[in-house]
Amino acid sequence: MTKHLVAGALRLFSGSVARWQGCGPELKQRVYFANHTSNLDGPVLWASLPPPVRMLTRMVAAKDYWSASRLRMKLACEVFNALLIERKKPTPECNPLDDMVNALGDRHSLIIFPEGGRQTTPEPQPFKGGLYHLARKRPDVELVPVWMENLNRILPKGEILPVPMLGSVTFGMPMRLEDGEPRPEFLTRARKAVMALRMTNV
Amino acid sequence: MKALSDPALLYLLGGTLGLLIVASLIGFALAKKAVTDSTKATVANLNARTNAWWLMVAVFATALMIGPLGTTLMFGFSSFMALREFITLTPTKAGDHRTLFWVFFIVTPLHYSFLGTGWYGMFAIFIPVYAFLVLPLRSALAGDCERFLERTSKIQWGLMVCVYCISHAPAILMLLNIPGFEGQNAKLLFWFVTVVELSDVMQYVWGKLCGRRKIAPTVSPSKTWEGFLGGGATTVGIGAALWWATPFSPLQAAGMAVIVVLMGFAGGLVMSAIKRDRGVKDWGGAIAGHGGFMDRLDSLSFAAPVFFHVTRYVMDA
Numbered sequence: 174m175t176k177h178l179v180a181g182a183l184r185l186f187s188g189s190v191a192r193w194q195g196c197g198p199e200l201k202q203r204v205y206f207a208n209h210t211s212n213l214d215g216p217v218l219w220a221s222l223p224p225p226v227r228m229l230t231r232m233v234a235a236k237d238y239w240s241a242s243r244l245r246m247k248l249a250c251e252v253f254n255a256l257l258i259e260r261k262k263p264t265p266e267c268n269p270l271d272d273m274v275n276a277l278g279d280r281h282s283l284i285i286f287p288e289g290g291r292q293t294t295p296e297p298q299p300f301k302g303g304l305y306h307l308a309r310k311r312p313d314v315e316l317v318p319v320w321m322e323n324l325n326r327i328l329p330k331g332e333i334l335p336v337p338m339l340g341s342v343t344f345g346m347p348m349r350l351e352d353g354e355p356r357p358e359f360l361t362r363a364r365k366a367v368m369a370l371r372m373t374n375v
Numbered sequence: 376m377k378a379l380s381d382p383a384l385l386y387l388l389g390g391t392l393g394l395l396i397v398a399s400l401i402g403f404a405l406a407k408k409a410v411t412d413s414t415k416a417t418v419a420n421l422n423a424r425t426n427a428w429w430l431m432v433a434v435f436a437t438a439l440m441i442g443p444l445g446t447t448l449m450f451g452f453s454s455f456m457a458l459r460e461f462i463t464l465t466p467t468k469a470g471d472h473r474t475l476f477w478v479f480f481i482v483t484p485l486h487y488s489f490l491g492t493g494w495y496g497m498f499a500i501f502i503p504v505y506a507f508l509v510l511p512l513r514s515a516l517a518g519d520c521e522r523f524l525e526r527t528s529k530i531q532w533g534l535m536v537c538v539y540c541i542s543h544a545p546a547i548l549m550l551l552n553i554p555g556f557e558g559q560n561a562k563l564l565f566w567f568v569t570v571v572e573l574s575d576v577m578q579y580v581w582g583k584l585c586g587r588r589k590i591a592p593t594v595s596p597s598k599t600w601e602g603f604l605g606g607g608a609t610t611v612g613i614g615a616a617l618w619w620a621t622p623f624s625p626l627q628a629a630g631m632a633v634i635v636v637l638m639g640f641a642g643g644l645v646m647s648a649i650k651r652d653r654g655v656k657d658w659g660g661a662i663a664g665h666g667g668f669m670d671r672l673d674s675l676s677f678a679a680p681v682f683f684h685v686t687r688y689v690m691d692a
Contacts, residue, residue: 338463
């Protein structure tokens with residue numbers, strides 16, 4: 174109930190329209206990967222999924238941000254069902270990648286932001302390797318590129334108060350890691366797939 | 376519910392409902408006759424528009440029935456949504472963020488609260504004087520000078536059109552004191568909104584039926600002389616025939632309808648030029664078949680202030 178209310182409020186406030194351009198909303202296991210400019214990105218992407226898909230989709234988010242206050246912690250754990258990860262350098266005991274693979278399990282999907290942090294540049298930054306490793310460990314999971322439009326204008330980095338601009342979330346064509354595709358080529362291809370969605374977005 | 380006790384308002388509402396029923400029946404018949412894909416698409420859009428009209432009429436009528444507060448809130452909400460669409464299409468920068476927060480959550484509600492309390496003086500100058508001077512100060516304090524004048528102008532312009540101009544429609548209800556017409560302003564507001572929107576609809580219908588010569592092909596390919604003159608004349612005729620709902624004589628009502636048609640046309644054309652420059656067809660997608668809030672309020676935003684002030688000058692004590 175709370176989840177539905179929060180999702181509805183997020184959609185209303187961000188004015189977000191979900192455009193399923195390259196695929197439909199399906200219950201397949203997927204990794205949604207998107208450009209990252211605002212703290213609202215994860216929650217809005219999560220909210221724009223239809224309820225049955227949303228229930229099985231977990232947003233991967235930075236532990237330092239989401240555990241900073243009790244309210245954030247409550248939202249992250251009880252509403253968004255977030256998977257909180259450390260942004261520090263991984264150690265054998267604490268590797269966020271293993272957490273992500275475990276979180277996928279046999280029915281969950283993930284939302285990740287491969288740039289690693291929120292950017293203020295117009296173009297997304299080069300992707301970090303996590304997406305590649307996920308693709309290698311779980312070749313059965315569909316990788317769906319997503320473009321988040323205008324979220325940086327609704328709640329830019331460094332601001333607390335949002336402005337009710339109209340955002341949109343565009344889902345592209347699912348992709349997979351090709352046989353023997355090297356890591357840099359794959360990450361560039363993934364980044365281009367996200368950016369390509371912006372062009373058709375006007 | 377006081378408004379309901381006036382039979383003239385009931386006739387206006389009844390007439391509008393009759394018109395909607397006829398439009399829905401025509402749409403239903405056209406949908407059965409349509410064969411080619413392009414006519415099917417046109418008819419589907421026409422029917423989506425008619426369905427949205429049902430909803431818009433229901434919302435507007437309910438607001439009027441609730442009274443001044445309901446009407447002020449409804450137009451305030453419409454202004455907010457129109458401004459939202461306007462600013463979304465306007466390239467602003469991170470340095471404008473806090474200014475925009477002020478525009479949406481402080482200036483707009485304050486302006487409508489002056490309207491709600493009937494404070495005419497403040498309503499008339501709050502945005503053109505106080506907001507005009509304070510908003511660029513907020514942007515300057517944010518420290519980003521790149522394209523400063525351009526960014527500031529765009530925010531100001533959006534605020535003027537979406538909030539200041541649109542708010543002059545509910546001002547017809549709230550701020551006009553016409554001798555011998557006390558307590559009946561709801562009818563005049565209904566007449567004004569009906570004439571603005573009929574003008575849009577009639578120009579669309581005439582344009583679709585016999586539009587040939589484009590008025591400003593680079594701005595709006597759908598605006599034709601045939602549509603403008605035919606639709607305008609029809610609207611002025613209807614506006615004059617409804618003079619009994621206004622404080623005007625039939626001739627005066629025709630004259631006021633001419634003003635509304637001309638200003639409405641100007642609003643449609645100017646807002647089209649902005650859309651074209653931004654490379655979009657519609658302001659948003661909030662109202663099925665119509666586009667965004669601003670697509671339905673573009674004519675009204677230009678017509679309302681002029682209609683309000685001419686009426687005030689001519690009629691107000």
